[in-house]
Amino acid sequence: MNGASRDALAAARERLDALTDNASVDATKLADELASVTALLHREGTLRRALTDPAQSGEAKAELLRRLLGGQLGADSLDLVSGMVRGRWSRSRDLVDSVEELADSADLIAAQRAGALDDVEDELFRFGRIATGSPELRGALRDRVAGDTAKSTLLHTLLGGRVNPVTERLVTRLVTAPRGRSLEHGIESLSRLAAARRDRMVAEVVSAVPLSDRQKERLGAALAKIYGRRVHLNLDVDPAIIGGVRVRVGDEVINGSIADRLEEAARRMAG
Template identity: 70%
Template sequence: MNGASRIALAEARTRLDALTDSSSADAAKLADELAAVTTLLQREVSLRRVLTDPAQDGSAKAELAGRLLGGQVGGSTADLISGMVRSRWSQPRDLVDSVEELSATADLTAAEQRGALDNVEDELFRFGRIVESSTALRSALTDRSATTAAKSALLRSLLGGRADPVTERLVVRLVTQPRGRSLEAGLQTLSRLAAARRGRVVATVTSAVPLTDVQKQRLGAALAKLYGRTVHLNLDVDPDVVGGVSVQIGEEVISGTIAERLEEAARRLAG
């Protein structure tokens, strides 16, 4: 997402934060309603084109959105969408992607308000690892011939009562409405959004043997120095990992034998 769309999304995030900071706002309800708007915009190609047409007046687009959503969603959601369509978007898909992101963020905010954000973040990571390790499960969840109801039922049998309700909602939406993305990519996006709620970076750490508490603390501190932000460690063990430990942050991969190498790199950058 570039240019005008990036600015529009940043403005929408600010408005969502203002809404969810209010004690009267129901973040979970906002999430559900924004998810419904995402589905509408994904289905109605001509509508999203009209709502992102730079030749159309922003007020007119906001009025149209208000008419379409009136009575279907709450006032807060309608106002948020109206504000978004007033903005300029580089391409129609960016609006849909942004509404979807705001839906996930609202759900993560609901978890944060309950003190459950860390659990949700860890559950998303663990679910991703389960999917990677089970070809049969991945096939069932990505089978285009399977109905939405069947996929939802499978996920609820796996997650219901075992995972936080926010984790379950996020995963069900991702699987039943993939919008052309791979399951793995969608889970990574959700993990990044969860980390962003705490202003931190997510590092996937794969080691040949489990790290000790001291090693985890030193690794986390070293990465925080390198990236200038708190780093959340998602830990995995793979006896075949080359070099003893591998750290992946986004597209960047750092390999080494012990956390001291990262500490040394951080010292060099600082000095």
């Protein structure tokens, strides 16, 4: 996002945090209602454009929202989204993306309140790895013929009782309402959002053998020193890298595996 949309999203994030600082606010209900608004705005282009029309005053757009959704949303959700439509957006799609982000954030806040945010981060990463490694599962979740109910049932069979309910909710929403995102990209975005709840970055770490607790502590401390903030480690094991570790933080890859060094040496010799 650029310009006005970036500023509007930043303001919406602050309002969400201020709202959910109140323990009496039901973050799970808030997530559900914001997700329903996301679906509506994604589906109704005319409404989406009306609510982001720069020629209309912010109050006029908020009043339109209240007339349409006042009886369907709780007071907290209505106030939050009304504040968003009062802002200025560079593109109408940015409003939809931002409401969706706030829906996901509300679910993550629910996990954070329960002391389960770390578990949700790890479970999102694990599910992403499982889906990436299973063409059959990816195919079933992308199947355009299968309805949302069938996909939700499949995910509940796979995840129900095995992961935190927030993890299942986030993954189910991503699969049934991808809005053009791939499963891999969606999981990665959710992982970054979860890490941001603790002002942390996410590092995907692949090693030939499981790392010891001491090794994890040393690696986490080293990455925190490099990036200037806490780093959450998503750990995976792949014997194919032979030795060492491979670390990816965002778009940056730090290769420390023997396999990578052998490949580099072979390329140099071939050159």
